[in-house]
Amino acid sequence: MYQKLRSFFKQTFDIRDGEIFISLLMQMYIFLIITVLLIVKPTINALFLSKLGADHLPYGYLIVALVAIISSYFYNGIIRNFSIKTVAVFTLIGFSISFTALSALMFFSILNNWVLYFFYINVALFAVLATSQFWILANLVYNAREAKRLFGFIGAGAIAGGVFGGYLTSILASLIGNRFLILIAAILILCCIPILHKVWGMRVSKLNTYVRKQRKETLKNSGESSFKIIVKSRHLSNLALIVGISVIIAKLVDFQFSDFAHKAILDSDELASFFGFWFSSFNVIALLIQLFLTNRILGVLGVTSTLLVLPLGIAFGCLVFLTFPELWVLIIIKGMDGSFKQSINKAATELSILPIPFLLKNQAKSFIDVVVDSIATGIAGFLLIFIIRKLDLSTSYITVIILLFLFVWILLIYKLRETYFNSFRSNLQKSVSFTPDAMKDFKKETTLDSSIRILTSGNDDEILVLMDRLDHFKMKPLKQYILQLLDHSSIKIKAAAVRQLYRYDKGTASDKVQSMLHIPDDTFVLVAMEYLVLHTNLKDTDIFNTYLDHETDYIANAALLCLAKESHTNQKIGVKYNLITRIESIIASLQESKSDFRKQEIGEVLITIAYSGKPKFYSVIWQYLEHPDSYVVMSAIKAAGITKDEQFVEVLVDFLEFKQYRKTVIKALKNYGEEITRTIFKYDREENISDKVRKYIPKVIEVFKTQTSVKMLFRLLTSKDVLIRLQASKSLSTLKRGNSSLVFNQRKINNRIFKESEFYKKTISSIATLQLKLDSSKLQDEMLIDTSTSLSMAREQLIEILNSQLDQCLECIFRLLSLKYDKTDMEFVYYGIKSDSREAQMNAIEFLDNLLQIKLKSTLLPLIEYHILETDNEFIKRSEFLHISEKRCLTLLMKNRGKKIKLATIKVMRYTGDSDYAKLLIPYKKHKNIEVQDAVKQALFSLIKSKIAV
Known part of the structure; x- marks a missing residue:
């Protein structure tokens, strides 16, 4: 039997193992609270209206607001210094005693105007405090995802309590009298206390001891008032305003409903029965909505969109009332307010405060539920007294005021949507002990002061990163600082500084660079030589005449490589200086005495061969692709890419497997142009590429950063291999981030x-x-x-x-x-x-x-x-x-x-x-x-x- 019951709860309400018993307890707790409320509220409302009339309701609203604001000062201090469990127990006992006293006063017929006002306020405070404390407890017991699944089921207990309490009042009010009903309510309240103790023991007391202590200490040491906490948080401010507006509208609707009902039904017991019947009926509707629609609507619309259901429903009813100003229309409006508010809207409202940290939630929610609710009640009373009564307007005009407030309500919900979302974003960022790659990137230095600071006093890595960032900018004020780096102790920074000289006037610091050619570093000399050839007023012939046959090998090799690059677009200069003969000579020397050549020399020779564009020399590149030294292999890969010869494509793709060569291979393949992506794509479809290689194919396609790249990567997303799809999605993400001009089909x-x-x-x-x-x-x-x-x-x-x-x-x-x-x-x-x-x-x-x-x-x-x-x-x-x-x-x-x-x-x-x-x-x-x-x-x-x- 138990297994069947457990299976029923799982399938029907999505309640999982370990949640059934605690959820039933929470449901019973709120069931009893709302049952009591639906006994005492119709009874005291009926007595109040019968003896004082609807004209006194606005004054009741104002007094409720005033008392709540004063008492909230003491209540917030209590909340900060005692656990919610202790506060709730004393609250339940206090209201039980007060309702017992009301029953006795009714028995002895001691019900003057002041007594009625006192208990009208007392019931209003009970409605706010008892339910607020329950939902604070619920937010402590459940996390966000559990709450979204279970608040609908738990909230059904509140609605069931409304149904039971309302019909109980409707049936028993005329049979045993209101005084005995109130006594029953006083006894039922006390039944909540053992349930509260059980729930606390099952869930809250099992929270991490340090966390509970930290929460308590934080609440004690918090010097901020609840009002300041709400004002500082846009999310809480929007939520407080929404609750306030909804309460004002609810009170205005309630006044209209009560006024029309009082004029139609004069006897207090009959009026209590009328209220009890309709309140229960509204709760039956709410129960059906809660059980079968609330979770589905929350799942489809989300929390903030679900909040729109209630105001839109009331707005529809108000428009109907303007056409047919009769009691049956008010019953519909009150029904929407009663049924939607206790089901869909209640669940969405409680969920909307979940992103707020518990340390603030406890204090802020109490303030919203007590003070904001009460102030809104007072505002409703003020409107009724000073606008409707003083201007002697028909109660039908209240509908127009309601419609104005509904507009504001809907506007605030749209504002809450953004703050609710941002609150979860903030919580997520705080709870994830990870900084995404986007957050790790070196911040691009875009201001002049910060750039100067790095160039003058930064470490080597900072300077090199900044120099790389400056490649796309021409910042003239930085010229003197770039020139100073030519004297830096780091060869890498010297070379980076020479590369930056291209950004300035032709011939800048040419004498300085020429004097640095004797620095014994192949890479630097090549960078300097290229600068002299490409960006100075020195004649190419003078440079080649001076350095091609230089006695220092790294200078002669650099000059030969520059000659090969120049001849790539100007064959005459290659012929003039016998480029082919020089290459043949150096290859012959290389073949004869490999050990006499430094790896840097070999690398420059391979690049020179590639720029010569002569396929007869390409066998040398093939030979060094299998060299044991990684530097030489890397140079051979660069050379293969420069040739753009199809014979190297397959071997270059194979080199993607090795991490130390991967970036160089991708650059080499990029030299072939976008058509190379189609060739590689064909290899992939034939499934003859190694698994270790295939996952890097998207990186090759990504490097072109064109719309064709996007198209090819989308094609890779159809691969049967999930690893290929993953890498393709990574490449698309990178392209999306760095290229705003590219189009990604949604x-x-x-x-x-x-x-x-x-x-x-x-x-x-x-x-x-x-x-x-x-x-x-x-x-x-x-x-x-x-x-x-x-x-x-x-x-x-x-x-x-x-x-x-x-x-x-x-x-x-x-x-x-x-x-x-x-x-x-x-x-x-x-x-x-x-x-x-x-x-x-x-x-x-x-x-x-x-x-x-x-x-x-x-x-x-x-x-x-x-x-x-x-x-x-x-x-x-x-x-x-x-x-x-x-x-x-x-x-x-x-x-x-x-x-x-x-x-x-x-x-x-x-x-x-x-x-x-x-x-x-x-x-x-x-x-x-x-x-x-x-x-x-x-x-x-x-x-x-x-x-x-x-």
């Missing part, structure tokens, strides 16, 4: 996100299927122990790869989301989800919940929750993660996945011994990838052998 992005989400779901299903088979294999016969062990290991390997692909797929999804939303936000969300902190995970999901479009949200959030709750086996039993047979699972993996999964899947098929798999594997004998072909042949041999043995 429809394609959405489609790819949905495809990745489908891939994620199918991977989960495959893991579940394989895990089930793996678990059952432990029960196999001992006679098959060897086969069983091999099969289990094969399944474990496949599951491990699939789990790895889940992580890659999730990251790919967030990279794609960064093409639609702010990249830094998405990085924070991703690392929040990956964090070990539960708070960070919940903030990340809630942030997404409020950011994503409805369709994306409904698709992604279940997957992300799976990733966080992947240890919960119950989660993957949900309908969205359908289980399939192992045969179907393996067939789909072979058909829709890349080489790595194919090889692991073939191994599982092989060790099953099921000959039916042979039919599935035969078509893959002609697969493009050789490794897959070999694995298929081995599997077919084993399967056929097993079949013969049988």
